[in-house]
Amino acid sequence: PLNEQLKRETGWALDAFTESSPEYGPAFTITGQYYAQIGVTEKAIQKLEKGNELLPQDDIAWRLRLQLLLSENRLEEAKKVGKKADQNVPDDSFIQFFIGTAYLLSDENEEAVVWLERASRAPARKPFKSVVYSTLGDAQSNLGNATEADRVYELALRYDPENHNAMNNYAYNLSVRGENLERAKELALKAMELDPENAAYLDTMGWVFYKLEDYEKAKRFIKASVDLSDEEASAEVLEHLGDVHDKLNNSDEAKKWWKRALDKDPSLTHLKEKIQE
Numbered sequence: 001p002l003n004e005q006l007k008r009e010t011g012w013a014l015d016a017f018t019e020s021s022p023e024y025g026p027a028f029t030i031t032g033q034y035y036a037q038i039g040v041t042e043k044a045i046q047k048l049e050k051g052n053e054l055l056p057q058d059d060i061a062w063r064l065r066l067q068l069l070l071s072e073n074r075l076e077e078a079k080k081v082g083k084k085a086d087q088n089v090p091d092d093s094f095i096q097f098f099i100g101t102a103y104l105l106s107d108e109n110e111e112a113v114v115w116l117e118r119a120s121r122a123p124a125r126k127p128f129k130s131v132v133y134s135t136l137g138d139a140q141s142n143l144g145n146a147t148e149a150d151r152v153y154e155l156a157l158r159y160d161p162e163n164h165n166a167m168n169n170y171a172y173n174l175s176v177r178g179e180n181l182e183r184a185k186e187l188a189l190k191a192m193e194l195d196p197e198n199a200a201y202l203d204t205m206g207w208v209f210y211k212l213e214d215y216e217k218a219k220r221f222i223k224a225s226v227d228l229s230d231e232e233a234s235a236e237v238l239e240h241l242g243d244v245h246d247k248l249n250n251s252d253e254a255k256k257w258w259k260r261a262l263d264k265d266p267s268l269t270h271l272k273e274k275i276q277e
Helices: 002-020 025-037 041-054 059-071 075-088 093-105 109-121 126-142 146-159 164-177 181-194 199-211 215-232 235-247 251-264 270-276
Strands: none
Touching: 002 025, 025 041, 025 059, 041 059, 041 075, 059 075, 059 093, 075 093, 093 109, 093 126, 109 126, 126 146, 126 164, 146 164, 164 181, 164 199, 181 199, 199 215, 199 235, 215 235, 235 251, 235 270, 251 270
């Protein structure tokens, strides 16, 4: 098709540009951006790496390279590249955020907090500040720092009142702790209104109702989450559905969902006891 031919020809032209200007950093950044846009990730990363070498102060190339490494789940590489980027482009909120995210995704939450707090202090627009604070809330929550997590989640929503990911994560953390459940309900409802087809948000809404002991509503939302996810439903959500049925005295149905959760994640050994009861 014409579109594919055009993509190939554009790629050839940009490759020729980098070959004819091997010391010109912006040529590699532009080519990397193009390959990232059309989904040729590995080639994009290679071009951006060369761009970083030639023009180490180019924040755009560093940011995009880090974003691509994270999208490929190359977390160790992202940390290493990120620190090099931070040396060359200090006080860049995006670069610090990407490093913090790499640590968060590696379950190194203390290190994630260090970088995300730095990112929160660097200059950035309000919607991005909101994303930084929301991610910092996730890291603080993982560390069990409930008060600090709540504080930064509230900051995230002050910077962007439409940040539904922050609303959902904040609501879920409150529900797990069984604290401030009316606030959790308000947040979960708003997140769901903003993104009604999000299975994770449906599960959060259900779990809030579970903690409020409204088990019929809990069942409705968590079942909707499972139906929407189909085979992709997480073990945690499947376990939630089992727990709801247990509260409704549907013992056989509860065991069915717990078994599905255990099949999905055999490390949930506590479910074996529930199933055998």
